[in-house]
Structures are given as structure tokens and as C-alpha cells.
Amino acid sequence: MSVIEAKKPELGQIVKILKGRDDGKIAVIIGIVDGRFVSIADGDKRKFDQPKKKNLLHLELQEWISSEVVDSIRESGRVTNGKLRYAVSKFIEASQSNA
Template sequence: MEPSNMPVIGQIVRVNRGRDSGKYAVIIGVVDQRYVWIADGGKRKFDEPKKKNIIHLDLLPAVSSEVADSLRETGRVTNGKLRFALYSYVDNLSEEALEKGE
């Protein structure tokens, strides 16, 4: 596995398999080279994250520094910060799509 494909805490991912397929989440923990813990702050809260195999995720280039810093400093992150990070990323994606469509 290439180092660039390694997941990092705070990285935004898109789920490809399972019940949450097509939804976005944030990596809040790395178990090993194969598994990560993800949460979205809504349905999947920080206190009840989902353990996912990274082959079932699209590792996106965006990393939320707020989430990563909060986890590094306190070991926790609020569900509001997770929702804000995801909303900001998805909103940015839709703006780029609109600009390309014009």
C-alpha cells in the first residue's frame, strides 16, 4: 500500500459499501493499515463510531484541521465540529460543480 493512500485522522471520506453508501464521514481513529473509525456527527456520533475497512472508503484529499487538532489536544471532538467539517467540504464541492457547469 502506498503511503499516500494511508488514512489520517481528520480526513474526509466517502463511504462506498454498506448501509451508509454514498455518504461522507470523518476519520476519527486509525486502528491499523486496514481499518479506521469513522463518524459524521449526525447518525454516526463520535461516541458510537463505525469501524470500516478502508477498501470500502474513498479517501478524499481534504483533511479537517479542526477535527484533527481537537482529537490531538483532548482526545475528543464534538459532533458539531464533525458536522461542520462535512458540511463545509460538501458545500465547497457543490460550489465547484456549479462553477464548472457555467
């Protein structure tokens, strides 16, 4: 079992896209389809209303989970694109300051 398979995806978790057109970009998990697929959005190119369904094998799960996104999805079933952009920018800011 690989490291990626050992981790379970969670709502609001930040991911790095490894395969496809958006290779190298950062997004947020906004839905879990099944054990193999999740829905992701970044609030900019990929909006909440049109999320991308991605295979977990094509994503690198990060340790960072956005509490704002999780709270918003649990309360209303939705999250604003602004909150998604904010979560992505905070993650990028934190990862750059750690490097």
C-alpha cells in the same frame, strides 16, 4: 496496487462511504485502528462516542482534511459532534461549488 491502497488515511480526513448501509454518505476519520481499518463518524447519525469501524477498501479517501477535527483530537482525544457535522458540511459546500 490500487489508488486507494496507495493513500494513507489521516485523522480528520473526509471519506465517502462506498459499501454498506451508509453507501454514498460522507464521514470523517476519527481514529486509525490498523493498516486496514479506520473509525469514522459524521456527528449526525454516527456520533463520536459510537464510531463505525470501516475497511479502507470500502471507503474513498478525499483530499480534504479538517484541521478543526485534527486539532481537537490531538488536544483532548475527543471531538464534538458539532465539529464533525461542520467539517462534513464544509466539504459538501466546497465540492458543490467546484462542480
